[in-house]
Amino acid sequence: MSQEYTIAVLPGDGIGPEVTAEAVKVLRVVETRLGLKLNLNEKPVGGAGYEATGHPLPGETLEAAKEADAVLLGAVGGPQWETIDFSLRPERALLGLRSELNLFANLRPAKVFRALTEASTLKPEVVEGLDILVVRELTGGIYFGEPRGVVTLQGGERRGTNTLVYTESEIVRIAKVAFDVALKRNKKVCSVDKANVLEATGLWREVVTDLHKKEFSGVELSHMYVDNAAMQLVRNPKQFDVIVTTNMFGDILSDEASMLTGSIGMLPSASLGGKTAMYEPIHGSAPDIAGKDMANPLATILSVGMMFKYSLDREDVNTALENVVESILEAGYRTKDIMSKGMKEVGCKEMGDLVVQALEKKL
Ligand SMILES: NC(=O)C1=CN([C@@H]2O[C@H](COP(=O)(O)OP(=O)(O)OC[C@H]3O[C@@H](n4cnc5c(N)ncnc54)[C@H](O)[C@@H]3O)[C@@H](O)[C@H]2O)C=CC1
Ligand SMILES: CC(C)CC(=O)C(=O)O
Numbered sequence: 147m148s149q150e151y152t153i154a155v156l157p158g159d160g161i162g163p164e165v166t167a168e169a170v171k172v173l174r175v176v177e178t179r180l181g182l183k184l185n186l187n188e189k190p191v192g193g194a195g196y197e198a199t200g201h202p203l204p205g206e207t208l209e210a211a212k213e214a215d216a217v218l219l220g221a222v223g224g225p226q227w228e229t230i231d232f233s234l235r236p237e238r239a240l241l242g243l244r245s246e247l248n249l250f251a252n253l254r255p256a257k258v259f260r261a262l263t264e265a266s267t268l269k270p271e272v273v274e275g276l277d278i279l280v281v282r283e284l285t286g287g288i289y290f291g292e293p294r295g296v297v298t299l300q301g302g303e304r305r306g307t308n309t310l311v312y313t314e315s316e317i318v319r320i321a322k323v324a325f326d327v328a329l330k331r332n333k334k335v336c337s338v339d340k341a342n343v344l345e346a347t348g349l350w351r352e353v354v355t356d357l358h359k360k361e362f363s364g365v366e367l368s369h370m371y372v373d374n375a376a377m378q379l380v381r382n383p384k385q386f387d388v389i390v391t392t393n394m395f396g397d398i399l400s401d402e403a404s405m406l407t408g409s410i411g412m413l414p415s416a417s418l419g420g421k422t423a424m425y426e427p428i429h430g431s432a433p434d435i436a437g438k439d440m441a442n443p444l445a446t447i448l449s450v451g452m453m454f455k456y457s458l459d460r461e462d463v464n465t466a467l468e469n470v471v472e473s474i475l476e477a478g479y480r481t482k483d484i485m486s487k488g489m490k491e492v493g494c495k496e497m498g499d500l501v502v503q504a505l506e507k508k509l
């Protein structure tokens with residue numbers, strides 16, 4: 147009997163469907179080569195969900211995600227939905243999925259592929275061999291805290307509010323993920339906060355320190371304020387191994403870290419914690435390049451690799467995919483975002499095809 151898995155595929159908006167289509171091609175190759183049965187259950191999410199049903203996270207999409215063995219998501223959002231009520235914006239679907247599936251731990255690996263050291267915004271020697279992991283808290287912090295919203299005050303002026311909240315248990319569980327993963331890597335964690343001004347992250351620092359003392363003293367722990375961390379990431383990124391941080395700081399720092407690898411189109415992610423995990427590139431729907439076959443699909447394809455590693459018990463597929471991506475880059479193929487002189491520019495589809503061809507030979 148072949149192993150059978152159901153994967154909820156949520157392409158979303160903008161370049162979401164383009165990069166997801168390439169990742170699906172890769173899933174199909176793995177299915178054939180490994181003799182698996184993959185039931186791909188495609189559903190609308192984000193702006194597409196809103197247009198289809200009036201809600202960015204339709205009930206049937208959430209149900210499909212909950213019932214699946216894993217979720218693959220492209221990206222959501224776009225200018226056409228920027229003026230609708232906040233509660234119906236495409237981005238709310240992401241927050242909804244993350245909290246409904248209890249995906250409190252978001253792993254964002256920023257690895258520099260050998261062939262791309264020249265594509266980084268930094269000097270090759272500063273990024274060569276760079277391999278850092280941002281562990282971002284994903285279901286708490288300022289993206290979820292209450293109260294939130296915009297109210298009109300007496301006199302007519304409007305006031306917008308968002309609230310940064312963390313409980314001790316939320317901090318402990320994400321810190322545990324970071325320490326555990328550090329034990330399998332280089333036993334080094336940097337916790338990033340703004341403990342000098344924000345009480346919630348003062349608590350974060352205290353709780354991380356206590357947990358470290360009690361359970362993870364074999365891991366080297368340091369603390370850094372987020373403003374300094376943002377600067378250190380572009381000054382000397384190799385000082386970091388695992389970075390653990392809050393929802394918003396992790397969101398921002400991982401976009402920054404992606405440019406060390408050459409492009410935001412290179413960074414995959416895994417969102418873990420609940421029964422069903424979700425896999426998505428860290429980038430958004432990139433409306434500026436949507437529909438032009440220009441998007442880099444590698445972040446989404448590498449997210450499929452993470453899916454095999456964390457949800458489908460086949461870490462070898464993740465390794466194979468990383469090797470395939472390295473070989474394609476070594477052969478000089480580049481999407482526009484990582485293009486440099488003397489290289490061969492390809493579109494989103496062609497990059498997907500190259501991965502498929504190389505993977506067919508490898509598996
Ligand atoms: N996970 C998600 O679904 C996310 C959704 N968004 C939404 O996406 C929309 C656009 O947001 P932006 O701030 O512009 O961020 P973005 O990540 O979509 O784009 C930022 C820049 O990076 C480029 N880029 C992104 N992905 C790329 C890829 N795969 N290949 C080549 N270039 C790529 C874009 O062309 C753009 O110049 C907004 O509606 C935003 O809310 C933003 C971030 C994450
Ligand atoms: C809805 C946002 C939190 C999406 C985003 O920027 C991200 O998760 O990286």
Ligand SMILES: [Mg+2]
Nearest residue numbers: 397398401428
């Ligand atoms: Mg982001």
